[in-house]
Amino acid sequence: MSSTGTDGPVVRDRPVAQAVNVTKRFGSTVALSAVNLVVRPGEVHALVGRNGAGKSTLVSILTGLHAPDDGHVTFDDEAAPAAADRDGWRRRVACVYQKSTIIPTLTVAENLFLNRHTRGYGGLIRWPALRREAEKLLAAWSLDIDVRQPAAMLSVEQRQFVEIARALSVGARFIILDEPTAQLDAAGINRLFGRIDDLRAQGVTFLFISHHLQEIYEICDQVTVLRDARHVLTAAVADVDRPTLVAAMTGEDVTLPQVAHRPSLAGAPVRLSVRDLATTSGAELSLEVKVGEVVGIAGGGSSGKVDVAEAIVGLARPARGTVVLDGRTLRPGSVPDALAAGVGLVPQDRHREGLVPALSVAENVTMTVPHRVGRYGFISPARRDALARQTIADLAVKTSGPQESVGDLSGGNQQKVVMGRALAGDPKLLVLIAPTAGVDVRSKQTLLDVVADVRRRGATVLVISDELDDLRVCDRVVVMFAGRVTGEWAHGWTDNELVAAMEGVGFDHV
Structure with a gap:
């Protein structure tokens, strides 16, 4: 589903998020070197590369966890918030990590409004009001999840949806999905992709990180490739075939091993x-x-x-x-x-x-x-x-x-x-x-x-x-x-x- 197609989302010129010539060093290690990324409204933008290519470092900079040594980040053409302004960052961007940030011992409602509880007189939490707000939030995004149950009872798929809903409730409309399908089966992946399509129709933009290249072709409009801490490619997914994408990621052709033809093992113990x-x-x-x-x-x-x-x-x-x-x-x-x-x-x-x-x-x-x-x-x-x-x-x-x-x-x-x-x-x-x-x-x-x-x-x-x-x-x-x-x-x-x-x-x- 390309952003350039007639059935794709409407794309405006002003980027939702942009990294410009971003460089980051950790001691003598260069984690990012003059990397550029432009994510436009309504698209699902893939970020791919081998482990160690710089994806996680770029995400940490896009979410304000690290500041770049050189270059800068903007949201809607405005400078990123100050590092200490965590609420400002949360209103602009959220990341659903492969390792969930949901607290399993708390209820779904408590996770949705963590540190934002509805309080009454004396600063006491108003639990009925909190649950009503949680139910209203999930209903707004068509999520059928019992807000009273402990988060430990949720499936991997449900935890992801709760994290997305939590980000949307703060005001973020740019969501980073870090390996969201790694622990999902085929049916769960299809439901996730359907949810992504529904949300971007409502104005949500996604940066999609995955090692499963077939998923890039199924759900993403644009793809950016990092290799050895550098930006090597940004293109419409429809314009990049799989061999070209693999070569951009690795710098060489990669063929996955297959078992060679071999004699029958019928006589083996x-x-x-x-x-x-x-x-x-x-x-x-x-x-x-x-x-x-x-x-x-x-x-x-x-x-x-x-x-x-x-x-x-x-x-x-x-x-x-x-x-x-x-x-x-x-x-x-x-x-x-x-x-x-x-x-x-x-x-x-x-x-x-x-x-x-x-x-x-x-x-x-x-x-x-x-x-x-x-x-x-x-x-x-x-x-x-x-x-x-x-x-x-x-x-x-x-x-x-x-x-x-x-x-x-x-x-x-x-x-x-x-x-x-x-x-x-x-x-x-x-x-x-x-x-x-x-x-x-x-x-x-x-x-x-x-x-x-x-x-x-x-x-x-x-x-x-x-x-x-x-x-x-x-x-x-x-x-x-x-x-x-x-x-x-x-x-x-x-x-x-x-x-x-x-x-x-x-x-x-x-």
């Missing part, structure tokens, strides 16, 4: 046997996977694929069933037992389950393998750092060294650290849950290359994802829908048939 597994949510799975085989488990957000994967690796205790790895029955709900048996895991959410942000790269990589980096209960810093340096080299982690805090890394490099820890124990079974969510195309290539490397060493791999690029490396893909396996596809499947199966169409294919 069984490595993993999942027998009559049932999760507390009601998802069910029985599956056998051979030594050296890569099997995908695909499905939408409510398919149960993540539930069964977490039960296999011990993150969740199943209601019934057994998991057998090389003849050893794993203890239900025990991560230590799974690790001891030779399971390596990349969990779904690196922020909550995969990283300790305050610890270093070396500490994160080696925390599950103390026996490899010490003796007699004492860690050897030299051994720990040596293993971390090998991981940094193998996975091309962009970091100053093993001692850098993992919380200071970009999203793609954090995911590489999580992958490095999964590989640190030389696993027999590697379980990857949404392994490339929220990472750039080059990091995605590096992470998926790991699959080919570990299978050559004889490991078995489970890839749990609804991303087609993740699933292309698999020998076969098992599709789940509503908690049940509904079909199995051998390598060579088409995008249309697999997507249809994940959406509940085209069952019973083998």
Whole structure:
């Protein structure tokens, strides 16, 4: 939907937001170098680039969290507010981050009017009035959410809508969406895109940050590409094909790995046997996977694929069933037992389950393998750092060294650290849950290359994802829908048939 088309939104000349020759340095690191960005009213403007390209720094400047060293930012041709004027910034721009800023222990109404509570005599909060205002606000934007419920009960999709509504209630009409689809299934993405279309018809403008390039072509009008802290391209999406966009992001052509044709694994021994597994949510799975085989488990957000994967690796205790790895029955709900048996895991959410942000790269990589980096209960810093340096080299982690805090890394490099820890124990079974969510195309290539490397060493791999690029490396893909396996596809499947199966169409294919 191009802004230049006859059916697109009306675009005026005056930019909603503009960054002019913005430069930002952190010590000796140049995070942005003379970057320009122009976002016009009513458009959805994509901001793309590899992890570390400067996107997050530009967002921090557009939202007033950092001041540029050179250059300036304007809103509606007026200078940006002073750094200390947080209310002024909130009236002009809001960012819905990949990591939600909603406070789960507060109600929806409290989150909507955080620090803006309706107060009566004596400064006491008028709770009935607050809830009425919250209901009125959500109704104005056609959001059907109970304002009395704790925010912890909201889905990822609902949390995003609440954050958008909160920003709109302050007066902002320029919304930055940072990887908004990273944790949504296909149906949730469609609803989000529908909401974006509705809001921009009401005068809201969006800056859309995503590593999923197909989404850029579905929802965005303009695209700006950053590479190595510099602006390299701004163009109408309709005028830029995918190879050109990838080349602009990377400076080179990038081809994602696919599994090569290989002989049948029919004679290989069984490595993993999942027998009559049932999760507390009601998802069910029985599956056998051979030594050296890569099997995908695909499905939408409510398919149960993540539930069964977490039960296999011990993150969740199943209601019934057994998991057998090389003849050893794993203890239900025990991560230590799974690790001891030779399971390596990349969990779904690196922020909550995969990283300790305050610890270093070396500490994160080696925390599950103390026996490899010490003796007699004492860690050897030299051994720990040596293993971390090998991981940094193998996975091309962009970091100053093993001692850098993992919380200071970009999203793609954090995911590489999580992958490095999964590989640190030389696993027999590697379980990857949404392994490339929220990472750039080059990091995605590096992470998926790991699959080919570990299978050559004889490991078995489970890839749990609804991303087609993740699933292309698999020998076969098992599709789940509503908690049940509904079909199995051998390598060579088409995008249309697999997507249809994940959406509940085209069952019973083998």
